[in-house]
Amino acid sequence: MGISETDRRHLRRCVELAREALDAGDEPFGSVLVSAPGEVLFEDRNRVAGGDATRHPEFEIARWAAAHLTPEQRAAATVYTSGEHCPMCSAAHA
Numbered sequence: 621m622g623i624s625e626t627d628r629r630h631l632r633r634c635v636e637l638a639r640e641a642l643d644a645g646d647e648p649f650g651s652v653l654v655s656a657p658g659e660v661l662f663e664d665r666n667r668v669a670g671g672d673a674t675r676h677p678e679f680e681i682a683r684w685a686a687a688h689l690t691p692e693q694r695a696a697a698t699v700y701t702s703g704e705h706c707p708m709c710s711a712a713h714a
């Protein structure tokens with residue numbers, strides 16, 4: 621499976637969000653959640669500088685998706701992220 625121009629656009633947005641995090645004094649990570657039809661549903665950047673080590677963008681996506689999407693919508697959605705999921709976020713997505 622190759623990387624499409626749409627994938628690249630979402631990945632570039634993840635890097636932009638990571639840059640925003642770094643500029644705000646946080647660790648440089650950003651993530652985007654995209655629905656099966658291609659709509660950007662939610663995006664966030666790292667926010668651990670405030671002292672809450674669970675404020676990874678991938679974890680925020682898991683929280684948002686649990687509150688706003690059906691299990692079928694979650695299964696069909698795609699998460700783009702600036703780096704590989706850590707074990708905490710991998711477990712949350714599982």
Ligand SMILES: [Zn+2]
Nearest residue numbers: 676706708709
């Ligand atoms: Zn994480």
